[in-house]
Structure formats: structure tokens, C-alpha cells
Amino acid sequence: MEHQALVTFQPDGKTVSVPIGTRLHEAASKAGIDLEFPCGGHGICGKCRVEIAGEVSPPSMEEEDLFTSEELANGLRLCCQVEILGPAKVRILQRTAPVEVILQEGKEPAYEIQSPVRAIDLILPPPSVTDQRGDEERLLEVLHAQGIHAKTLPGHLLRDLPRILRDSDWAVIAILFGEDWLALHSQGVMRGVYGVAVDLGTTTVVASLHDVKTGTEFAKHGMTNRQAVCGSDVISRLSYVRERKDGLETLHRLATETLNRLIEQLVADHGIRKEEIYAVSLAGNTIMQQLFLQMDPSPIASSPFVPVCHRPTVWKARELGVEIHPEGCICVAPVIAGYVGGDIVADILASPLYESSETVVMLDLGTNAEIVLANEHEMTACACAAGPAFEGGEISQGMRAMEGAIERVWIEKDQLCLAVIGDTEPAGICGSGLVDTLAVLLETGVVDRTGRLLPPTEYPGPDWLRIRESAEGTRFVLWENGKISISLTDKDIREIQLAKGAVKAGIKILCHELGITVEKIDRVLLAGAFGSHLCPESALKVGLIPPMDLEKVHFIGNTAWVGAKMMLLSESGMRRSRVISEKMRYIELSGRIDFQSEFGLSMGFDDSWEYFGAI
């Protein structure tokens, strides 16, 4: 034990004993503290700051770049860089994402509850000299008489069959998934049959517990995806897989651990056993799904971006290490493309877009923006790299939509007004706040049609629009308190322009592919976490969505989770998810000359949505 050291974490107050030489992020993980490492632990982003007192490794080059010598002297360090050399006390400075934001309900379409998971009570006639059918034939024929054509039994059930039938005195409960066998119990033993619906987000994972027969929801929980320790977005997680020998295995394990922790909470809430859960339905983006399934997503990282398969896949819980009934099914949503995943299929399934007679566009905006355009005849989809701006990345004072983020900006009575998540002092600005700010700046003329932030010399506006000029360039101040301020730079505006230009170009190209003009779009659906924060009016003003009556713009909430639930609880949901992935026409934008030109044309802030094609 002389080579172990005690590490205490504040504010959690947890202490763990780890071997000398352990990396601090591993010690935190051991203590059950989930931190986020947006840059994947490379010491670049500086988001995993901690305050340390104790015996640790000297600062790395990355830390020396990020911190002043005074900060280093005060014990400021990066959790991803530090190695434990002896006893240490650590204060975590990172704030975690407000999970409850994600838990908001999406609107649900009506659907019939008829889960593929079924529990069927059966009474078998006992064998006799005149009825020498084998145990399996006897069982299948009684099911058949009820109109259920189940498959033959898997090996593990064949082995248990003689005992179960005789111990139960020929009164059993068959648990089926479609035509496949999951389990067989004696009727004497009371058990429930539950299912779990999962939205496997890159940032947050949400899971709910249901009675598969009635659909009743008994519990719902969300938590940070434990993969966040390997990077905050899919790109950094792809790097993690490529750069480490056990990267894929680690990310698979972390996703499974996240799900297993949620399952623990769900079963504890409702007071059941894990083994009473027989199915998990799960939707996530293609890379999240492949990481969860331990299928290398590297081919999605570069052209031609191909996934392992598009179809829905069904796995045994034991194959994936998911802690439900070991023979239970894990159903993973079909995907449309490498960057239009099962979450979008679930969104469509749960949204008014599917089988609508209108022309509808659905936007799920983030680092990767997914766009679906459908009319009653056809569905098309594309994906474009919007960059991290919508999630607050690459913005000088950007941050994710969590406590302290300016999420809303507007003008009221000649005042610039701000709304901050958690009603605290602002710490930065998130995507929705950025779009709002840009709308305000366009409206007031502080930013011109080309996207240029006018310097104070050129903009003779009111005092409450604080434009500052310094050696670094022009910036627009949203908030200041003494020396601390939150402001937007010229470069920040360029980042949002890039994001918006990609989305606008994508919408125009889908319209072109469908043979319609943008004016024909009847309705806009905003999906995903960013969509639910976005102010539609601002989105219209900056040209992120086509000109449209505001009433025709809808937030559809966490439809990925709703879609996963529909796949769990309804056979038609399962079937439709497959139809969506098969019928969808995917338009690959990369390499299209017209996308390059439309992208360029869409960066400015004019009102034109005309498609020009390759110029």
C-alpha cells in the first residue's frame, strides 16, 4: 500500500486511493466524478481546470501556455494533464451541464401500444403415451393455436425446457420479441416485463422505463454521456478511437456504463429487478450508435463516410454488456447516412413530418447540422458541417447551454436585455444567445449585410450598444462588470456566418433536389437541444430558416427519445423506422460543386433563397 496515494475531490468530498503515477482524470473517474474533456484530454481547450494542493507532476507545456505563472503557483491545473505523485486535494472547477433541460418532453404523435416484446400465458397439455410430442413441439403448438408463430427455441432455453415445464406443472409464461424467444418462466413466479427507451446523445443520455404492455412510463432519467471524458463532440471521439489502441473498446465501455447507470436509477425508482427488463430501444447519431456497438466508426470520419450498415440491428444484452435480462434485446435504430443517424430517424418517426401531406423541413442544428425535407411524395436528407458555433465552440467567450450562459438577447425600451441560464452572473454565451445577438446587430445595423462588425467610428449608434475597438479588432460588448466582460468579436460573427451559410445552402439544395422553391415549404420543425433554445424570430432574421410565418415554425422537443420509445412500444414504430431509413433519399453535399457555390452565396445577410447551382 506504500505506492498508493489518497486523492480527495471537492466539492463532492470524495476520497479515493490510487497507485502513484495514476492520471488525475482516472482518479476522478474512479471517484465516480464525471468530468468533461471537450478536446479529448489533449490539454488544448482548458475546460477541465482544477485547483490542486499536494504532490503532483510539474505543469505540462500545454498548461504553461494556458496558465499564467501566478495561476500555476495558486495550484490551477488541467485535470487531463496531471499525474498523481502523492496525497493530493483537488477542487473541481468545471460546472456540469444542466441535464434537466434535455428532459423536456417532446410532443408525441398518437400510436398504438403493441410492443414486439410480449409475455404470453400458456397452459400445455402434459405428455402421455398417446401424445409423445417433444417438449419444444408441445410448447410451439400451443402458441401456434393462439396465432403466434414463434421460432424454435435458442439453445439456452432448450436446455432449461424440461425442468421449467415440469416444475411449473405445464403452466408457463413465454417472453417473446416478435417471433424470437427471450425467456420462459413458470407461471408461479411473478415477474414484470419492462422496456427501456434511450436517446443516446453525444452530450447527454436520456432513458425511460416502461411497462411494455401498457406503455406506462414509470421513471425517466438523464445523465452526461460518460464518453465526454474522451472529448465533447463526435469529432474528438473519432480522434480518440484513431489515436489509441483501446480507444474503441474504451468508448464502447463508457457508453455501456452510462446506460447501465441510468438503468440502475430506473429500476431503483420503480423498485424492480434489472432482469425484469427485456428490451432496450436506442437511437443516437450514427457515430454514437457505432461506438456503443463497438463497431469502428473511423470510415465515417473521412470520405466517403460509410457506416457499417443502415438497417436496424438487434443485439443480445450480454453481447453488449448491458445490464438487463441477459437474453433481452437491445434494438438500435436504423440510420440514413454516416452523418444522418438513428436520432434523425427517431425524430422523423415522432414528428409531424412523417406521412405529412405538407412540405416540411426539419432542422437538427449542432456541430453537424442534419436537414430533412419531405413532401407527400418523397423524403430527402442531407448533413452539413456547421462547425461548433451553434454549441458555443470556437467563439471567444462561447460556452454550452448550461448555467451561466447568455441564452437570449433582445432590445426592449432602448435597452439591450439578456437572459442567463440559472439566472446567475453571465459566464459566456451559448448558441441561441449568439443567434439572438446577431439578429439584434443586424437589425440595428451594427453588423452590415456582408457580416462586418462596424467599428465605433463607422457606427454612430446609442450608448447602450457598446462597440469597442482595440489592438485585437472590433468587439461588441454584451455585458460588463468592472474588468470582466462578455463580448462578441468580428471573428465570432464569421463563425456564425459559416454555420448559417452551410445550413442555408443545405436547405436550398434539398429544395432543388425535390424540384421546389423555398417558398413551397409549409412548415419548419426545430429538433434537438439547440433547436429548443433557438428564438425563431432571430433565426428568421439571420436567415437560418427560410422566410416564413412564425406560426409555421415549431419546436418538436426531444423527439429522438420519443421515437426510441415508439420503436420500443409499437411494432408499427419499429416497422416505420425501417421504412424511413430505406425510403429516405440521402444527398451527399461533400464534393458537390453547387454546394460550394451556394455555401459562399449563403454567408451574407440578404433575403435571397434562390438556388443558383454551380457557378
Add this chain to the structure above:
Amino acid sequence: MEHQALVTFQPDGKTVSVPIGTRLHEAASKAGIDLEFPCGGHGICGKCRVEIAGEVSPPSMEEEDLFTSEELANGLRLCCQVEILGPAKVRILQRTAPVEVILQEGKEPAYEIQSPVRAIDLILPPPSVTDQRGDEERLLEVLHAQGIHAKTLPGHLLRDLPRILRDSDWAVIAILFGEDWLALHSQGVMRGVYGVAVDLGTTTVVASLHDVKTGTEFAKHGMTNRQAVCGSDVISRLSYVRERKDGLETLHRLATETLNRLIEQLVADHGIRKEEIYAVSLAGNTIMQQLFLQMDPSPIASSPFVPVCHRPTVWKARELGVEIHPEGCICVAPVIAGYVGGDIVADILASPLYESSETVVMLDLGTNAEIVLANEHEMTACACAAGPAFEGGEISQGMRAMEGAIERVWIEKDQLCLAVIGDTEPAGICGSGLVDTLAVLLETGVVDRTGRLLPPTEYPGPDWLRIRESAEGTRFVLWENGKISISLTDKDIREIQLAKGAVKAGIKILCHELGITVEKIDRVLLAGAFGSHLCPESALKVGLIPPMDLEKVHFIGNTAWVGAKMMLLSESGMRRSRVISEKMRYIELSGRIDFQSEFGLSMGFDDSWEYFGAI
């Protein structure tokens, strides 16, 4: 190490160290010495005799009953009863069964080599921006273009797929079992694709190694079923399962170990790796098959004798612990009934009985006698308990067909002639010798039509027919040398009468069910180990087979192994085996009143084969 003791076994010359208190049979097993315990280790049969010098437990009650005090003083003991208390030297007295007898070839019908196991070379078009099919779709569609409609890939292959396709530069080999995936390899890596055909006998297991493409046999081996340590016949193994908590698991493990040892020999012979074997086809009686599959056979032990299922089953090698490619298939033959198993299905598949235009009866005689009667319209089968007489059991000086057994008895030039297996001094008499002897005794009139062995006072025959009378009754001496003699008693003849009566009654009832008289039978096929030793002329004389031209009686050899091979190497073999088990009409004799009366009528030695029905 002070609680260990060294035990040396002769004539093998092997020494093992075991903990004090170990049972001797466990020590023998540890030394790799396979002994047989016909009574299942209960100390009853006395067949596991050993000579011991050293520190062991005192004689058990069973041993005191079996041995004289002089024998015990000389160190004679039963291997199943002794406990090791210190160093000991043990001489094994048991002779093992002559495996080569079983290895004789059966006649093979012609069949097309077209194994369900296939290796298919594939070249895939690499993905591009205009062809973004997923890896799995790409693979399946190339197979589809070759007319092969394979199923979707199992999880383990989906996981490996991105790597295999890219490492192989899109040139792969698909290994399929029918439409199911077993493996996928890069074309760059040379590998063979082999299969193993197994006859899983109660006594002996035979396995052969084949190229699945050409059918070529590369090696063949037989060895004693390691389950013999738990009893020599199915009945004692059923008891073993019922009496011990881990009985089923032990018997499953011993069967798997036997198979794995054979596989080791086969791959060593041909110089390949175990992982190059992708399929095992296996046939055995229903109880042997269920024990191998770890499916409790207890319900077969008592009325109504039902198996778990009748259909053929396919297992993954890893499910059963069989050491071939872990994803390889273990195909287990379908069965007809609890006592008419996969070995009989394989016999029929490989014999001239299947699809014959003649009326044919097939007999597989042993403790359990299986009888199949078929004409061009219909196939019927029954099983009857013939008792152990055919295998030398319950006969005062009976033994199995191994070295030292009198296997042939005839009269030549007024002399009683004997043939002994291994040309040694006789040690006992086996089933075929018993039938021969009975034929001689009936012909000479020493045994009358009712089965009574006439005492010397009633039989004034020649001197060379040695009939002796003593306090124990009348006996007929086959051989004597000083004080040692081999003879047959009145009671022994009764045992053979019981066996013969059951078989004759079975044949009569099948004829009755088929609506024919015994005279309509065109041909008799003798299957199994006993059948291949039997003298047809004697069998006719004692009334074990119906009156018939001797040319119409055929030995068909080890057809169970031939049938297993056909199932491995030919898709039509697989299909036909299923048809045989489904089309066969099984007649349950137990509880039939007509069987009781026909059984009684069939014990005598008259020539009548008329069916009387219930009297």
C-alpha cells in the same frame, strides 16, 4: 504438499500427485486413464478391478461381497470404491474395448457432395461518394449477385467488418453455413475449411475429418466415450444424472472432452489448426445427444419417454465447448423418439432402406433394440428393451465383444468349435457367441422348443456336448481348462429368450401396423456393433429375424457415422434426415396390450411369426 500422495498406474506407467482423500477413479482420470464403470461406480458389477499396493481406504461392503478375503489380502479392489490415503501403486486389470472393430466402414450410398458449409471468394467494389452503401449492404449485394441470399451478419462479424474489408483491400472469403454467416477472412490469409462427422456412441465415439468442398476424408479416429466412467449404458448414465446435482454437467463435459480429444487427433494427423474446422455433424441415440447438449434426458427415462425436441438442432461451437472455430456449427441429428434416436435416423439415411421400393426391416440390437420397417409408402419404427443379454450383460459369464470374448460357436466334424476375439484363451462370451450357442443347442436338441436346457439325464447326446448338473442347476460347458470353464446356464438362456422375444414381438407389431404379414419382408438390414458380429444363420435359427433367404440379410456396418458424414457433406443429406424424422411413424410399444401377449408368444422357439394381437 504434505497432503498430496503419489499414485502410479501400471501398465501405463503414469504417476499423478493427488490430495489425500481423492477417489481412485478420479486419480485415474487425472492420469488420463479412461476406465469403464459399467454399473456407474456403485461397486456392483465388479468390472473395474484393480490390484493395489499402498495406503488406501479399507474394503467397502460391496467389495467384501465381491472378493474373497484372500483376494482382498492380495490387493484386489474395485477402482470405484477406493480412496487414496497415501502413496500407492495400482495395476489396472480392465481391458478396454477394441476400438478398431467399430471403425469398419459401412457401405455408402452415392450422394452429391454439396456441404451447407461453403467458402466463397468475393471482390467488393470500394465505396465512393456516389456509392455510400454501408459495409454490410456492399458485402451482401455482391453475394446476392452470385445467387447467394445470405442473412444479415451476426454482431461479432459486424464489429470486425470495417477492419476486414479495408485490411483485405475489399477481397474477402465468406464462410457460410447455409444462409448463416460463420466467418469472414481476408483473401490474403490462406485457410482451409474442414468439417468433422461424428458417431456419438454410448461406448465408442468415432470422428472423421473432411474437406467440405470435395468430401475427401483426411483422418478418422475412434475412442471410448469418456462418459463410460459414469456407467457403461444409457440406463446407468440416466441414473448418474438423477442421483448427482452436477451429473448432467459432468456427462456433458465428458462427452465434449471425448469429442475434443478426437478433434485433437484429427488435426494433428492432417497438420491443420482446430480453427479451420467450421462444422461438426453428429449422430447418437437420443439420450447421448441430449447429454452432449446438456439437455436433461430424465423425462426419457420414464413414461411417456419424451425428448426435448425431435428436430435437428444447430449450435455454436462456443455454446457447447467444442474446440473448433468458435463460431462454427455443431449440427445434431433429428430424432424419432426417446429410444429411437439420431443414430437410427443416420442409419436410415445411409442405408438401402430409405426410398427403397422393397419392404425392408432394419434392426439395431443392443440393450435397447430399435426396429424400423419400411415399404415404398411408409416408414414405421419402434424400440424395445431387449435387456443387456445381447451385450453380454446379465449372463453369468457374459462380456462385451472385446479381447477374450467367444464371438462365434459352431459344430464342425462332430466337434464344438469356438472363435475368440484376439485369438486368446476365452474369458467369457459375448452376444454373438450367445446367439450362436443357442442355435447349436436348439439344433442338437440340448435346448427344447420351450427354451429348457435338458439335464444330462434327459439328453443322451455325444460327449463333446458337455452338459453338467450341479446344485446351481444345469449348465452347458463351452470351454474348460482345469478348474476354469466357460459355460451357459438355464438362466442365461432365459435372458436371451427375453431379448429375442422382445425383438420378434416388435417386428410382428410393426408388420401388423403396416398391414402386412412377415412373409412380405424382402430384406433384413443389421445395423450397429452387435449386428455386425451376429451370424445371420444363427439369428434365423433362434428366430431373431423372420424366415428368409440368407442372401437377403445384410450387415450395413457403421451407418450412423456414414449418415453423420452425409449430413455434413450434403445439403440433401441434411434435408433428408429431417424428412426421415418427420415422416417416420413411431409405434410406442409400452402399454400396448398386444405387445405383452406377442412378447409372451415370441419367447418360445417355434417357427410361427403370426400376429395374434391382444389375447
